Amino acid sequence: MAISVVGHANPDTDSVTSAIALAALLTAQGMEAKACMQIDAKNLNPESTTVLKRFGLAAPELLTDAAGKDIALVDFSDLAQGPANLASANLVAVVDHHKIGDVTTNNPILFRAEPVGCTGTVLNKMFKEAGIAIPKNIAGGMLAAILSDTVNFKSPTCTDADKAAVADLKVVAGVSDTDELFMEMLKAKSAVAGVSAKDLLFRDYKDFDMKGSKVGVGQLELATLDQVADVRGDLMKAMEAVKAEGRHSVLLMLTDVVKEGTDLVVLSDDPALIEKAFNGKLEGNSMWIPGMMSRKKQTIPNLQKAFGC
Numbered sequence: 001m002a003i004s005v006v007g008h009a010n011p012d013t014d015s016v017t018s019a020i021a022l023a024a025l026l027t028a029q030g031m032e033a034k035a036c037m038q039i040d041a042k043n044l045n046p047e048s049t050t051v052l053k054r055f056g057l058a059a060p061e062l063l064t065d066a067a068g069k070d071i072a073l074v075d076f077s078d079l080a081q082g083p084a085n086l087a088s089a090n091l092v093a094v095v096d097h098h099k100i101g102d103v104t105t106n107n108p109i110l111f112r113a114e115p116v117g118c119t120g121t122v123l124n125k126m127f128k129e130a131g132i133a134i135p136k137n138i139a140g141g142m143l144a145a146i147l148s149d150t151v152n153f154k155s156p157t158c159t160d161a162d163k164a165a166v167a168d169l170k171v172v173a174g175v176s177d178t179d180e181l182f183m184e185m186l187k188a189k190s191a192v193a194g195v196s197a198k199d200l201l202f203r204d205y206k207d208f209d210m211k212g213s214k215v216g217v218g219q220l221e222l223a224t225l226d227q228v229a230d231v232r233g234d235l236m237k238a239m240e241a242v243k244a245e246g247r248h249s250v251l252l253m254l255t256d257v258v259k260e261g262t263d264l265v266v267l268s269d270d271p272a273l274i275e276k277a278f279n280g281k282l283e284g285n286s287m288w289i290p291g292m293m294s295r296k297k298q299t300i301p302n303l304q305k306a307f308g309c
Contacts, residue, residue: 001070003033003092006063006083008076010205011037013048013148013185017141018074018119019060021134022095025123026072028132033072036063038083045203047148047189054184055140055173072110075119077101080207095122098296117157118149124165133172140173144185151221151257152182155293186257190222197234201242201252208300210307213248217303219295221255225263228254232265236285239267249274254286255293262292264299277306 005023007015019035026033037044041059044052052059063069067085072093078101079086091103093110097119114122120142127134134142146166150158166178175181192200205218222228228235235252243250249268256262265286268274280287292298 001032003031003070003072004036004061004063004066005033005072005074005093006036006038006060006066007074008078008081008206009038009083010202011039011048012045012075012145012204013051013141014119014145015075016044016048016060017051017057017138017145018095018123020057021120021123021127021138021142022072022074022093024135024138025127025130025132026093029130035060037061038064045189046191047185050185050188051141051144054181055137055144057137057141073103074123077103077113079103080209095119095126097122114161116159117155117162118146118165120145120149120169121159121162121165124168125161134169136173139169140175143169143173143175143178144181147178147182148185148189151293152179154257154260155297156291157294157297186221186223190220190227190257192220192227192231197231197238198241200228200231201235201238206295207247208303210248210303211309213307214246215303215307216242216247216250217253217295217299218251219253219255221257223256223258225254225256235265236267239265243267251299253292253295253299257293260293261288261290263288264292273306274303277302 005019007019023033023035037060040062064083065085066083066089069089070092071089074095077094077096091105096113097116112122146162150162170178201218207216239250252265254263263286266274271282278289
């Protein structure tokens with residue numbers, strides 16, 4: 001049985017390209033593996049679509065049910081972010097750069113999680129350690145993922161290991177100007193024209209368990225907040241609909257990459273708790289938080305502390 005390598009729901013570029021990269025690495029090591037994702041290719045976010053096209057990579061296969069399958073996870077280790085019946089699958093590997101989630105296994109597995117800015121950085125190390133050359137197109141995808149996840153090295157999640165990986169991968173991929181690549185991705189990622197508010201909310205969205213309370217956090221990385229000025233009302237309606245499904249809070253990070261900060265839009269059963277989490281004051285339903293660039297390192301830990309996790 002082939003190992004299905006899959007990233008989290010609502011996959012970003014790291015989740016998509018890491019599935020491709022790990023499947024290639026496992027295959028090169030003599031195992032049968034295939035890259036998968038939890039959405040149909042036609043619903044992939046604009047940035048990832050741009051990256052796949054630029055480097056000539058095929059989109060991973062659709063996987064919505066993990067029951068009875070051999071599964072490897074990339075870019076997450078939380079059951080709630082996986083395909084249906086993940087708990088009953090045969091989990092064989094995890095490669096990640098987030099906090100350790102709640103997946104469990106009956107046997108020892110390959111588990112590689114490092115405090116770096118991108119799963120692609122971890123995979124670059126794994127290819128090196130295995131003595132296996134990274135194919136040029138896959139190196140391009142990994143390079144793009146690191147630039148995206150670290151916001152071109154501006155994110156507080158960025159480490160020296162990420163910068164070293166970019167230096168390696170740009171040579172293999174034949175990319176001389178990483179700033180140009182990042183701006184091409186940002187242009188695609190921040191495009192909002194003709195996109196529904198619900199799709200914008202879910203472009204990069206995750207649910208989290210905060211001590212029994214379900215909290216959703218989405219993020220839109222923008223060149224300027226003016227890009228969403230005309231759709232803020234629609235975004236609020238989309239957030240209201242999602243919150244009504246049983247969530248304690250729904251947050252949307254409108255991240256201004258140029259100004260290096262986030263306009264945090266909040267719908268919550270306890271707004272004061274959210275204000276306390278970020279030491280700020282909501283004006284209407286939002287507050288500007290300078291320096292906030294990372295959901296993983298700056299948003300979720302503050303929420304976990306406020307909720308007493």
